[in-house]
Amino acid sequence: MSPARRSRAPSATPAPDVDPATIREAHRRLARRFGPLDPPSRRDPVEELVLTVLSQNTSDVNRDRAFEALRRRFPTWEELADARVADVAEAIRPGGLANIKAPRILAILREIRDRDGSLDLAWMRDATDEEVEAYLTSLPGVGPKTAACVLAFALVRPAIPVDTHVHRAAGRLGWIPPRTDAAAAHRILKAVVPARVRISMHVGLIHLGRDVCKPGRPRCEVCPLADLCPTAPLFLGTEQPNIIGKRKGLADRSG
Numbered sequence: 001m002s003p004a005r006r007s008r009a010p011s012a013t014p015a016p017d018v019d020p021a022t023i024r025e026a027h028r029r030l031a032r033r034f035g036p037l038d039p040p041s042r043r044d045p046v047e048e049l050v051l052t053v054l055s056q057n058t059s060d061v062n063r064d065r066a067f068e069a070l071r072r073r074f075p076t077w078e079e080l081a082d083a084r085v086a087d088v089a090e091a092i093r094p095g096g097l098a099n100i101k102a103p104r105i106l107a108i109l110r111e112i113r114d115r116d117g118s119l120d121l122a123w124m125r126d127a128t129d130e131e132v133e134a135y136l137t138s139l140p141g142v143g144p145k146t147a148a149c150v151l152a153f154a155l156v157r158p159a160i161p162v163d164t165h166v167h168r169a170a171g172r173l174g175w176i177p178p179r180t181d182a183a184a185a186h187r188i189l190k191a192v193v194p195a196r197v198r199i200s201m202h203v204g205l206i207h208l209g210r211d212v213c214k215p216g217r218p219r220c221e222v223c224p225l226a227d228l229c230p231t232a233p234l235f236l237g238t239e240q241p242n243i244i245g246k247r248k249g250l251a252d253r254s255g
């Protein structure tokens with residue numbers, strides 16, 4: 001197995017005191033509203049890494065279009081790792097930010113090959129979550145969200161990737177404190193959400209964040225979690241003036 005080169009110190013941000021019954025109820029309601037909360041079909045770890053880079057600042061449709069074009073142009077990971085950055089950028093142009101994503105993808109693949117001697121990450125299937133996470137987050141440009149995506153979607157481990165939608169919705173729900181950074185948000189939600197529902201909670205919160213708990217003004221009036229949410233009264237106009245200030249930190253979250 002490949003050793004990680006470095007590991008990151010855990011953030012000191014404490015997890016809020018969220019009632020486990022509230023989390024279970026929220027999960028039930030998200031499943032009822034948006035279910036089934038199935039994750040994407042299982043992928044190879046390298047595929048998940050590439051897809052996660054391609055998904056940055058674009059829609060799922062454009063990400064998939066860019067990925068398909070990339071695989072058509074470079075059918076093996078080895079061919080892709082050996083490619084010129086300009087050719088990779090040209091292939092993934094439909095996904096946007098091609099000139100940024102192409103060098104990121106190549107840097108990750110080349111680093112894996114330099115370390116492991118190949119682009120085969122099958123060793124991860126026998127490694128612990130902590131070993132996988134430490135390895136991935138030591139790759140160039142790979143943060144806690146990408147590591148959690150590989151754990152959840154490639155290895156089917158109980159991880160909860162925190163993208164902008166999950167971060168915003170969980171913040172407003174009071175599951176993570178205001179101004180929590182990405183690494184701490186992952187650590188806190190892992191502590192707050194039971195292992196067996198982490199992946200499906202991720203899927204449910206993505207739906208919630210995209211369709212209901214939107215950036216700017218959330219649609220609390222149609223939210224299935226409104227009575228569980230400390231931010232809802234502010235947007236529904238039922239908040240008492242003397243506690244609006246306390247809530248504002250939650251309400252201001254936009255991911």
Ligand code: SF4
Binds near residue numbers: 172221231232
């Ligand atoms: S009640 Fe409003 S703020 Fe709370 S999670 Fe739902 S949409 Fe977001």
